[in-house]
Amino acid sequence: MINEQIRDKEVRLVGENGEQLGIMSSRDAQKMADDAGLDLVKIAPTAKPPVCKIVDYGKYRYEQIRREKEAKKKQKTIEIKEIRLSPNIDTNDLNTKMNAARKFIGKGDKVKVTLRFRGREMAHMANSKHILDDFAEELSEIAVIEKAPKVEGRSMTMVLTQKH
Numbered sequence: 001m002i003n004e005q006i007r008d009k010e011v012r013l014v015g016e017n018g019e020q021l022g023i024m025s026s027r028d029a030q031k032m033a034d035d036a037g038l039d040l041v042k043i044a045p046t047a048k049p050p051v052c053k054i055v056d057y058g059k060y061r062y063e064q065i066r067r068e069k070e071a072k073k074k075q076k077t078i079e080i081k082e083i084r085l086s087p088n089i090d091t092n093d094l095n096t097k098m099n100a101a102r103k104f105i106g107k108g109d110k111v112k113v114t115l116r117f118r119g120r121e122m123a124h125m126a127n128s129k130h131i132l133d134d135f136a137e138e139l140s141e142i143a144v145i146e147k148a149p150k151v152e153g154r155s156m157t158m159v160l161t162q163k164h
Contacts, residue, residue: 008049011024041055080159115149144161
């Protein structure tokens with residue numbers, strides 16, 4: 001809120017250079033801002049009494065947007081990449097999938113390894129757990145198991161993440 005939008009009886013006023021000017025009525029604070037040729041901006045609306053500052057509103061918004069962009073730049077998004085396997089996967093196919101997982105983990109992404117069962121393969125779920133164990137064992141030098149193998153419907157999944 002800026003200038004006339006501030007309807008509080010009393011506000012704590014902060015000057016343009018950051019000095020505390022004390023608690024006063026919002027009308028007096030608005031008058032001081034007008035005298036300085038600047039705007040009265042409410043910066044902490046939840047405080048008792050609300051904190052207002054005398055600043056150039058355009059400059060204040062610019063600084064705020066710049067800070068938000070800087071914070072966004074520093075934050076890193078982690079994606080979850082999925083690798084699907086079947087219980088009767090051949091060794092070379094498994095190695096290809098492992099290389100793909102190695103590449104994803106190297107980039108800092110998490111890898112969800114899904115072992116999908118179809119038809120009669122459902123009867124031999126327990127015998128196929130070793131595929132996921134071997135997968136995790138092979139990538140153990142760069143990855144650690146974040147979520148252990150777990151059966152969910154017609155598939156068994158586990159999540160691998162980068163070792164720190």
